[in-house]
Amino acid sequence: MSTTAGAAPAPRARVGRPRAQGPVADGLAPRDGVLAAAAELFTRHGYGATTTRAIAERAGLRQASMYHYFAGKEDILAALLEGTVRPSLDLARALVAHPSATAEARLWALCRADVALLCGGPHNLGALYLLPEVAAERFAAFHRVRAELKSSYRELLAATDAAAAVPAAELELRADLVFGLIEGVILIRRQDPDPSAPALAVAAADGALRLSGTPEPVLAAAAAQGAALLDTLRAG
Known part of the structure; x- marks a missing residue:
C-alpha cells in the first residue's frame, strides 16, 4: 500500500539483539534468568514438555534473545546439571x-x-x-x-x-x-x-x-x- 503525500515515514526496524519488553525474570541477569526459568519449568512441567519459547517467556526474554546465551534446551539442561x-x-x-x-x-x-x-x-x-x-x-x-x-x-x-x-x-x-x-x-x-x-x-x-x-x-x-x-x- 502506498503512503499519502506528506505522511510521516514508517519507523525503521531496530537492528541488534532483540530484548524483552519487560524485566528479566526476578531481576536476574539474562543468562541467570534463563537458568532460573528453565529450572522452574523443567521440574514443574517436565523437560520434554518445556519448550525454549516457554523458557524465554518465563525469563522475560524474546526467544531470539535467549539464543545469545544458550544454543538450545540441551545446553540449558547441561548448565543446570553441572551447577x-x-x-x-x-x-x-x-x-x-x-x-x-x-x-x-x-x-x-x-x-x-x-x-x-x-x-x-x-x-x-x-x-x-x-x-x-x-x-x-x-x-x-x-x-x-x-x-x-x-x-x-x-x-x-x-x-x-x-x-x-x-x-x-x-x-x-x-x-x-x-x-x-x-x-x-x-x-x-x-x-x-x-x-x-x-x-x-x-x-x-x-x-x-x-x-x-x-x-x-x-x-x-x-x-x-x-x-x-x-x-x-x-x-x-
Missing part, C-alpha cells in the same frame, strides 16, 4: 587437600555441604539426573564432574580409620553406598518438596559416617570438627 555438582566438587578438592582435619571430619563436612546444596534451591534440580536424555553424549561433562566428585568421596572414605582393615572391594561398596545416600535426598525431596534442609544435611552426614564404619564417639567429634571446618572454609 548441582561443581560447587560440591570445588569443596571436595579443598577438603581432600586440607591438612589439619581428620578424614572423618572432612567426609562429614562434604556430605553435609553436598546435601545442603541439593536441598537448598527452590527447585529439586537433582531430579533431572533421572532424565533419560541425560545419558546422551552432550552431558558427558556433567558425568565427568560427578564422577570426580564421587572419587573424592571415595578418597576421603579410604582415609578414615575404619577403612584401614576393610578389603578393597568392600571399601568400593561402602563408597557407592555413601554416595548413594547423599544423592538419595533427591528422592526424599520428590516426596517432600520442602524438607528441613539443615536437619536433612546433618542426618545424611551422620548416616554416611555410620555407613563408613565410624564408631559413634568418633562420629560425634567428627561432626563437631566438620562443622567448624565448613565455617572456616566459607569464611576464607
Whole structure:
C-alpha cells in the first residue's frame, strides 16, 4: 500500500539483539534468568514438555534473545546439571587437600555441604539426573564432574580409620553406598518438596559416617570438627 503525500515515514526496524519488553525474570541477569526459568519449568512441567519459547517467556526474554546465551534446551539442561555438582566438587578438592582435619571430619563436612546444596534451591534440580536424555553424549561433562566428585568421596572414605582393615572391594561398596545416600535426598525431596534442609544435611552426614564404619564417639567429634571446618572454609 502506498503512503499519502506528506505522511510521516514508517519507523525503521531496530537492528541488534532483540530484548524483552519487560524485566528479566526476578531481576536476574539474562543468562541467570534463563537458568532460573528453565529450572522452574523443567521440574514443574517436565523437560520434554518445556519448550525454549516457554523458557524465554518465563525469563522475560524474546526467544531470539535467549539464543545469545544458550544454543538450545540441551545446553540449558547441561548448565543446570553441572551447577548441582561443581560447587560440591570445588569443596571436595579443598577438603581432600586440607591438612589439619581428620578424614572423618572432612567426609562429614562434604556430605553435609553436598546435601545442603541439593536441598537448598527452590527447585529439586537433582531430579533431572533421572532424565533419560541425560545419558546422551552432550552431558558427558556433567558425568565427568560427578564422577570426580564421587572419587573424592571415595578418597576421603579410604582415609578414615575404619577403612584401614576393610578389603578393597568392600571399601568400593561402602563408597557407592555413601554416595548413594547423599544423592538419595533427591528422592526424599520428590516426596517432600520442602524438607528441613539443615536437619536433612546433618542426618545424611551422620548416616554416611555410620555407613563408613565410624564408631559413634568418633562420629560425634567428627561432626563437631566438620562443622567448624565448613565455617572456616566459607569464611576464607
